Amino acid sequence: MAASTSLQLLGEFALRAGSRVVLNESWRRGRAKSLLKLVALAPGHRLHREQVMEALWPDLDPDAGMNQLYKSIHFLKAELASIGLQAPLRIVDQQVALDGAVGVDADRFRKCADLARRDGSDRRRFAEAIAAYPGELLPGDRLEEWTTAPREELARLHRELLVELSRLEEAEGDDRAAITALREVLQGDPTDEYAHRALMRLFATMGDRGQAIRQYHACRDALRRELDVDPSPATEALHRSLLEESVASAEGVGAARATLQEELADAMRRAGDVEHSTPLYEQALGGFDAAGDSHAVLRVGGKAALGQLLRGDIPAATRLVDATRRGLGEQSPAYVTARTYYLLAQLRWHSGRYAEALAAAERSLTAALEGTDVPQQAAALEILALACHALGDWRRGVSAEIRRHSLAIEDGFRVDEAFEGHLCLWEYHLYGDRPYAEVERSVTEALAQAEAVGDLRAMAVCEHALGSLHFVTGRWHDSRDELARSVRLARAVGASQAAIIGEQRLGLLETAVGQSADGRRRLERVLTEARDADSLITHHHSGTRIRAALARTHLQAGALDDARASVDEAFAAQRDLGGCVSCDSLLYPTAVPVYLATGAIDRASLASSQADATAGAFGSRAWVAAADHARGLLLAAQDEGAMADASLSAAVSTFERLGQPYDLARSLTALAFVRGRSPRRRDDAAGLSRRADELYRTIGARPDPERIRLVLGRARGRSGEGPVR
Numbered sequence: 001m002a003a004s005t006s007l008q009l010l011g012e013f014a015l016r017a018g019s020r021v022v023l024n025e026s027w028r029r030g031r032a033k034s035l036l037k038l039v040a041l042a043p044g045h046r047l048h049r050e051q052v053m054e055a056l057w058p059d060l061d062p063d064a065g066m067n068q069l070y071k072s073i074h075f076l077k078a079e080l081a082s083i084g085l086q087a088p089l090r091i092v093d094q095q096v097a098l099d100g101a102v103g104v105d106a107d108r109f110r111k112c113a114d115l116a117r118r119d120g121s122d123r124r125r126f127a128e129a130i131a132a133y134p135g136e137l138l139p140g141d142r143l144e145e146w147t148t149a150p151r152e153e154l155a156r157l158h159r160e161l162l163v164e165l166s167r168l169e170e171a172e173g174d175d176r177a178a179i180t181a182l183r184e185v186l187q188g189d190p191t192d193e194y195a196h197r198a199l200m201r202l203f204a205t206m207g208d209r210g211q212a213i214r215q216y217h218a219c220r221d222a223l224r225r226e227l228d229v230d231p232s233p234a235t236e237a238l239h240r241s242l243l244e245e246s247v248a249s250a251e252g253v254g255a256a257r258a259t260l261q262e263e264l265a266d267a268m269r270r271a272g273d274v275e276h277s278t279p280l281y282e283q284a285l286g287g288f289d290a291a292g293d294s295h296a297v298l299r300v301g302g303k304a305a306l307g308q309l310l311r312g313d314i315p316a317a318t319r320l321v322d323a324t325r326r327g328l329g330e331q332s333p334a335y336v337t338a339r340t341y342y343l344l345a346q347l348r349w350h351s352g353r354y355a356e357a358l359a360a361a362e363r364s365l366t367a368a369l370e371g372t373d374v375p376q377q378a379a380a381l382e383i384l385a386l387a388c389h390a391l392g393d394w395r396r397g398v399s400a401e402i403r404r405h406s407l408a409i410e411d412g413f414r415v416d417e418a419f420e421g422h423l424c425l426w427e428y429h430l431y432g433d434r435p436y437a438e439v440e441r442s443v444t445e446a447l448a449q450a451e452a453v454g455d456l457r458a459m460a461v462c463e464h465a466l467g468s469l470h471f472v473t474g475r476w477h478d479s480r481d482e483l484a485r486s487v488r489l490a491r492a493v494g495a496s497q498a499a500i501i502g503e504q505r506l507g508l509l510e511t512a513v514g515q516s517a518d519g520r521r522r523l524e525r526v527l528t529e530a531r532d533a534d535s536l537i538t539h540h541h542s543g544t545r546i547r548a549a550l551a552r553t554h555l556q557a558g559a560l561d562d563a564r565a566s567v568d569e570a571f572a573a574q575r576d577l578g579g580c581v582s583c584d585s586l587l588y589p590t591a592v593p594v595y596l597a598t599g600a601i602d603r604a605s606l607a608s609s610q611a612d613a614t615a616g617a618f619g620s621r622a623w624v625a626a627a628d629h630a631r632g633l634l635l636a637a638q639d640e641g642a643m644a645d646a647s648l649s650a651a652v653s654t655f656e657r658l659g660q661p662y663d664l665a666r667s668l669t670a671l672a673f674v675r676g677r678s679p680r681r682r683d684d685a686a687g688l689s690r691r692a693d694e695l696y697r698t699i700g701a702r703p704d705p706e707r708i709r710l711v712l713g714r715a716r717g718r719s720g721e722g723p724v725r
Contacts (some may be wrong), residue, residue: 005088006103007040010154011135017085025140027079031056032072035096037138039089041106041150045098052096055146055579069096109133113157117164123172126165130181133158136188158193159185166198175202179274190222193235200238210247213239213263230270240267255296258287262300269307275575298327298336305343309350312584317347334371338364338380345383348398349390358387378404398446398462402455407592415680436473436659440466460489464502471509472622474661474699500526500542504549511553514702520557523550543573544583553709555594556702564598567591585614585623592630593711596637608634621659622663625654629667636674636712644674663697665703673708 008014013033015023027033033054039047047055053065060068073096077087088099098104112129121126137151138144167180179202193611196219203212216231216239222643223229231239243264250257261284268277271595281304300636305320323338345360365380381404388397443465450458467482483502490498503526510519523546530542547570554563588611595604608631615623632647648671655664669692696703 005085005099005101006105007036007088007098007135008105009037009040009138010105010109011131013037013138013140013141015088017083022080022083022085025139029072029075029079031068032075032079033074034141034144035069036076036089036098037141038146039096040102040104041097041137045100045102045104046092046095048095049091051095097350106137106150109154110157113161114516116161121168123165123168126161126168130158130161130165130184133161154246155188159188159195161195163198166628170202175206178202186222191222191226193219193232196222197235197238200242204242204245209242211248212242216242236270237266240264243267255288255291255293258284258291258293258296258300261287262296262303265303265307271305272308274307278304278311287472294327295333296338298324298332298340301327301337302339302343306346309343313602314347316349317343321347326342334367335373335376338368338371338373338376341367342376342379342383345380345387349383349386353389354390356470358384358391361387374407378467381407393442394440395446395449398449398458401458401461402450402453403644436469440469442468456489456493457495460486460493460495460498463489464498467502468505471505472660472663474695476509476513476700483509496529497542500530501545504542504546506551507546508552511549511556516553516557520550520553523553544570544587547573548583548587552590555590555597560594560597563594564600567594584610585620588614589626589630593633596633597711601634601637604634604637621654622658622660625651625658625660625663628654629663629670631710632667632670632674633711636670641674641677645671648674661699662701663693665692665699665701668692668695669703670708689707 004016006016006019008016010074013025014021015036023033023035023036035052038052038055039045039163049066049069050062052069053060053062056072057068073087073091076089080087086099090097090099107133109129112125112132116122116125116129133154133667137154138147141147142151145232155527162181162185166178166185169175169178169181179199182195182202183200185192186199196215200212200215200219203209203215216235219235220231223231230236243260246259247260247264250260261280265277265280265284268280281300282395285297285300285304301320301324305317305324308314308317308320312654320345321340325344328337328340341360341364345357345364348354348357348360361380361384365377365384368377368380381400385397385400385404388400390476443462447459447462447466463482463486467479467486470476470479471480483506487499487502487506490502503522507523507526508518510516526542527546527550530546547566551563551566551570554560554566567587569593574584574587588607591607592604592611595601595607601715608627611623611627611630615627628647628651632644632651635641635644635647648667651667652664652671655661655667668688672685672688672692675681675688693703695701
């Protein structure tokens with residue numbers, strides 16, 4: 001071949017002799033072209049003929065493949081011979097090789113890139129290397145598997161050169177040139193978060209925070225469109241900092257400032273910061289109200305109400321929802337009406353007014369169906385399902401859940417957060433005042449309904465409900481199987497929060513049967529999973545629950561420092577992310593014995609009061625009994641024997657009526673310890689202990705007396721394990 005012969009693979013395919021194109025994609029010999037491209041991409045521009053046949057003729061036997069190889073080389077020779085050129089390919093020692101005189105543009109690009117990086121600071125060399133990449137590798141061969149790896153490698157190298165050039169331009173003070181380089185990165189890969197963040201920082205440095213915030217939206221839209229994911233924590237953090245600066249610099253209380261406050265609150269909520277986002281929504285609400293923007297007032301009022309609901313401030317949420325309802329009129333958008341009644345249904349549900357919650361949910365669904373907001377229709381179905389469940393109509397509730405899931409499939413949005421966020425709240429009604437046999441029958445019927453239509457998500461809910469129910473009723477073999485199935489189903493549909501809650505319950509079960517090490521490992525693993533999750537609901541609901549379960553596991557093992565750390569972290573998560581009535585109901589009764597065992601009597605007293613308040617507000621007899629048990633331990637530690645006896649006796653009576661043998665045995669053990677302090681009641685104490693031991697044996701649980709002695713002995717300064725810290 002002549003020395004000026006070159007092969008272009010980047011941007012388009014062409015074989016050139018000097019400046020003349022002698023072959024391109026229009027040549028009809030497709031496999032001969034592919035052979036030339038394949039060998040040009042191989043290391044050293046040579047491939048064993050068997051590798052060639054495997055890549056180009058994988059379905060042919062060796063003889064037929066060899067025949068096709070020689071025919072392709074013949075076609076290439078004949079085509080070029082007709083214009084007086086030699087073929088660029090030859091077979092040497094069973095290898096197909098490219099003539100060493102043929103230049104390949106991909107080689108030149110790599111060489112230029114290497115020279116630029118070796119120097120590291122010469123912008124001209126980086127520009128030359130970037131110019132040597134006119135476009136992606138062999139765009140006409142995207143479906144050929146052997147082009148994928150080199151195409152991605154060269155595209156990645158091109159993006160890296162652009163990023164490095166942008167850094168050099170920025171260091172030299174040429175922000176515009178840096179922006180140009182980063183925009184070229186995004187032309188090749190619109191999901192490159194580093195490039196988006198770099199542009200956000202550059203625009204902010206130039207004083208254009210508005211453009212920086214718009215760049216964030218472009219990033220978020222690209223990630224959701226291309227990958228169905230949200231921006232990373234680093235991108236979200238930069239976005240929040242830009243919004244905070246914009247809010248701080250905005251003047252007055254008008255709509256412009258309120259818009260920034262709303263967007264900042266949205267960003268905070270996505271990051272799980274319910275505590276700080278909610279007041280910001282209320283500030284934005286005031287700004288929109290002052291500006292007379294009634295639609296914005298309705299929209300932001302709903303967001304503020306939801307925030308107060310997540311924080312557990314029912315009166316504040318009620319005030320906001322009532323104000324939003326007063327603002328509704330015939331001209332109000334359907335989605336605003338639907339959202340307002342959705343929030344009203346949530347309020348009524350959380351307040352235990354389930355019939356009213358159902359009515360509000362039905363009105364929300366009716367309004368949502370008048371518009372085109374499919375996610376709002378799904379939200380209305382979600383709270384409708386919860387209301388039906390609370391009223392004992394599991395069949396209608398699961399029907400609503402199945403319908404909601406089908407909407408998500410048809411419209412392509414995620415239902416995970418709503419589904420998962422309320423899963424822990426469903427448990428509250430499993431431990432309520434309906435007979436457990438009745439609940440089991442309803443859930444079993446709902447499970448059959450979900451299985452009949454193959455809705456894995458609804459099946460996961462039902463299996464989890466049955467597993468939780470059988471946990472408290474002492475059917476632990478069934479519980480273990482059902483919870484394990486619920487976890488498998490939840491992971492199969494990508495519902496990480498549902499899986500985490502199921503794992504948390506399994507961890508408690510392992511601890512209860514004496515497998516504390518296994519329970520601890522499981523709980524620590526899912527706590528790490530929850531920390532790494534990008535879901536607000538996962539952070540909101542999982543942190544408190546898992547840490548409370550870990551505290552119980554550590555306490556059972558006598559690891560008091562670890563138990564105390566878990567409880568303190570659970571309360572910190574609660575402060576940061578807002579309360580959840582079901583999650584908190586698990587934390588407070590667990591915190592009391594942990595604080596007693598570590599000598600923090602004042603904190604134990606506060607946790608006991610919180611347990612009483614939660615149980616009193618929602619009236620669940622199981623929660624009231626758990627609060628009675630915790631208060632009994634506190635009173636025993638304070639040497640209030642008679643009052644401790646009364647509280648623990650009340651817990652025993654309630655757990656016995658409800659049919660919760662494990663909780664009954666634990667309360668019997670604590671009551672036996674209290675009565676055993678009095679010489680006159682030691683016979684009673686022995687009888688209580690025997691009864692508790694029989695219950696432990698029946699359900700396969702580890703007896704609890706050592707933990708009770710540890711808690712109350714240290715709390716009263718009688719432990720032989722050293723001073724209380």
